Amino acid sequence: MEKLEQVRRQIVVVFFAAVFLLGMFLAKDYGMPWDETTEFGIFAANIKEYARVLEGEDSTFVRWADEKDYPYISEYIEKDHGQSAYYPCTPWFIKYGYADDMRSLSHAWHRYTFFVTFLGLLSLYAIIKLLLKDWKYGIVGVLMYWLSPRMFADGFYNNKDMVFASLLLMVAALGIYFIETRKIRYAVLLGIAAGFAANTRVIGFWVLGLVGLLYLVVLTAQKQWNRSNFLKGVLIVVVFAVTFFLITPACWPSIVGYFQYVISQSMDFVRWEGSLLYQGQMFGNSFRTLPWHYVPVLIFLTSPLIFLMLMVAGHVLTAGKFLRFREILNGCEKYYLLLMAIVWPVLIYTMIGDPVIYNGWRHLYFVYGPFVVFGARALQVLMHADSKWIRRTAACAVGGQMLYLVVIMAIWHPNQFGYYNLLAGGNVEKRYELDYWDTAAASCIRHLVDKVNPTEPIVIGAYDGYSYAGLPWGAMVLPKEYQDKLIILPEDTYLTADYLFVDTTYREITEKRYEMQLGGYEPFDYDSWGDEYYSEDFLDNRLWVVYKRKGLE
Known part of the structure; x- marks a missing residue:
């Protein structure tokens, strides 16, 4: 013992x-x-x-x-x-x-x-x-x-x-x-x-x-x-x-x-x-x-x-x-x-x-x-049930759920805050908030730099101020080798950027505020400005989207 x-x-x-x-x-x-x-x-x-x-x-x-x-x-x-x-x-x-x-x-x-x-x-x-x-x-x-x-x-x-x-x-x-x-x-x-x-x-x-x-x-x-x-x-x-x-x-x-x-x-x-x-x-x-x-x-x-x-x-x-x-x-x-x-x-x-x-x-x-x-208490009751089928089902369900979570959190790390379960349905970014605090800006910038692999600094910007707020803070926490490959434009000069960032939560919020005549930013036609080049996701939920300016090599 x-x-x-x-x-x-x-x-x-x-x-x-x-x-x-x-x-x-x-x-x-x-x-x-x-x-x-x-x-x-x-x-x-x-x-x-x-x-x-x-x-x-x-x-x-x-x-x-x-x-x-x-x-x-x-x-x-x-x-x-x-x-x-x-x-x-x-x-x-x-x-x-x-x-x-x-x-x-x-x-x-x-x-x-x-x-x-x-x-x-x-x-x-x-x-x-x-x-x-x-x-x-x-x-x-x-x-x-x-x-x-x-x-x-x-x-x-x-x-x-x-x-x-x-x-x-x-x-x-x-x-x-x-x-x-x-x-x-x-x-x-x-x-x-x-x-x-x-x-x-x-x-x-x-x-x-x-x-x-x-x-x-x-x-x-x-x-x-x-x-x-x-x-x-x-x-x-x-x-x-x-x-x-x-x-x-x-x-x-x-x-x-x-x-x-x-x-x-x-x-x-x-x-x-x-x-x-x-x-x-x-x-x-x-x-x-x-x-x-x-x-x-x-x-x-x-x-x-x-x-x-x-x-x-x-x-x-x-x-x-x-x-x-x-x-x-x-x-x-x-x-x-x-x-x-x-x-x-x-x-x-x-x-x-x-x-x-x-x-x-x-x-x-x-x-x-x-x-x-309370959840642990319920699990204990199930694991002490007389039926072997109930015990095995409970163990497999909990174990399977944990394994699934480990896999998706590892694949889409560090964007776990963007998780919604199946009850939320599809097209979550249009209906619920994802990256309210611009936290994924850092990983989005890092992944963009890795994808472009530039020899000269790339010029990035954002149309709305809410998305823009994430860029300097996101870049700030990245290693110096990433920071050296970036030029962040002032907010009002976004049209000359090579890549335009948008937090999908704030795209929805700003567009709806404008529709309701609450002020803020007019809707911006991202597809006319550029082509979608990269998205920072968690599962099917798009947290950030990066557009590449049309004509940019």
């Missing part, structure tokens, strides 16, 4: 080591989203606040930040966007930021983003292993999460939604382990993790509150109220409050003012006034609000189908157990209730409360980890 346990541990260690090394290796392949430099600025605004307190306003960092026009976070409109999870990146940020080496900074940023995602994977494994009492389903659950193409890609560069999703999993795991063991180390770690989660997204307060509520209910139901358990609960609150205050310099001038601002922005994000492409129609705050089904439909269209079916089955199975009320607080059922309470009120609110949501369901990525837990 001891030897089997040792083998199990070795398998788990090797598995996570392989995931970690692969992620660190792949991180450099992802392009720079067009708002990444804004995120750098928010991060710098936080560090600038610490530099002023620790070294004074004449410190090197403050002077450098002033030169870059980075404000103090407490005076910044973006103070509701916490960056505390990235504080360990400060040495790299200073090293590459002072040198204006955006390529190295972006690569380091992406590797660190994956590191936080990796911590979320470890937390997901810990949750599933405890609830299902079987390490193998923990591994399967991690694969379900990481091999979901949207989660995989965003886990390298989405420094808000994926980071919060990982922090939520950490809080959930530490909360569950604390309630189970009552160990002080879990109480301290829970308070710290919750502080970082709340700094990243205000909903972190909700998550810790639910964990605390469950703790109180368990103590009451099990008649375990005593001085020790009470003080452990107080310890969590104190550690959380101290952690949050120390890592949130935006709240230092006025805690009340800070929360008023954060809550108001969470309820009505007035700083964004953009356009969304959904089911072939245009939506926006000022002209057409999103329908209630926007988030659930996109979750269904962008999640692997077999995983999705397991998640739904897991919810049904768990809800059936809840009907027997006495079972809710027995064993692990209370933790499934906790996970449901974390995600479903927020999901329902997004459907009926009309909050500002854009670029798909990324703001709700934190629900996916809990959903995977």
Whole structure:
């Protein structure tokens, strides 16, 4: 038995080591989203606040930040966007930021983003292993999460939604382990993790509150109220409050003012006034609000189908157990209730409360980890069925789904964010958003240069400003030998380019905005200007199209 346990541990260690090394290796392949430099600025605004307190306003960092026009976070409109999870990146940020080496900074940023995602994977494994009492389903659950193409890609560069999703999993795991063991180390770690989660997204307060509520209910139901358990609960609150205050310099001038601002922005994000492409129609705050089904439909269209079916089955199975009320607080059922309470009120609110949501369901990525837990539970039930046919079918379906995902993600790497399942149907680029953040611009430029193999620099440009925004950032993260083969024209001189780039999402958005008389760019006849030369794809979904000017040799 001891030897089997040792083998199990070795398998788990090797598995996570392989995931970690692969992620660190792949991180450099992802392009720079067009708002990444804004995120750098928010991060710098936080560090600038610490530099002023620790070294004074004449410190090197403050002077450098002033030169870059980075404000103090407490005076910044973006103070509701916490960056505390990235504080360990400060040495790299200073090293590459002072040198204006955006390529190295972006690569380091992406590797660190994956590191936080990796911590979320470890937390997901810990949750599933405890609830299902079987390490193998923990591994399967991690694969379900990481091999979901949207989660995989965003886990390298989405420094808000994926980071919060990982922090939520950490809080959930530490909360569950604390309630189970009552160990002080879990109480301290829970308070710290919750502080970082709340700094990243205000909903972190909700998550810790639910964990605390469950703790109180368990103590009451099990008649375990005593001085020790009470003080452990107080310890969590104190550690959380101290952690949050120390890592949130935006709240230092006025805690009340800070929360008023954060809550108001969470309820009505007035700083964004953009356009969304959904089911072939245009939506926006000022002209057409999103329908209630926007988030659930996109979750269904962008999640692997077999995983999705397991998640739904897991919810049904768990809800059936809840009907027997006495079972809710027995064993692990209370933790499934906790996970449901974390995600479903927020999901329902997004459907009926009309909050500002854009670029798909990324703001709700934190629900996916809990959903995977329910999926793993359903799979365990199927694998313990009396029927051998059911067991084999379940194993083949999940294994086949994972193999398929590995193959397509390898072939179309690094464009996994463009994944839609079969439910989406064909011609996705005309009906749904694909590369909203211009992330695939880098790989598109790289592949074009490889295809042309020029001896002299090629001249590239874009007609619309949204596509154009991806070109300098995309080129910036490429190796110097690629950058030296490019000349990027100013936006208004696109007609003289050798190759014209267009992000298909923004082609649809700009054309529809013009049709609806919302302003913006007039439709451009790309086929008259040139011939389609290359497209950057994921499966049949075209993310970017490159046109070659007619007459160009």
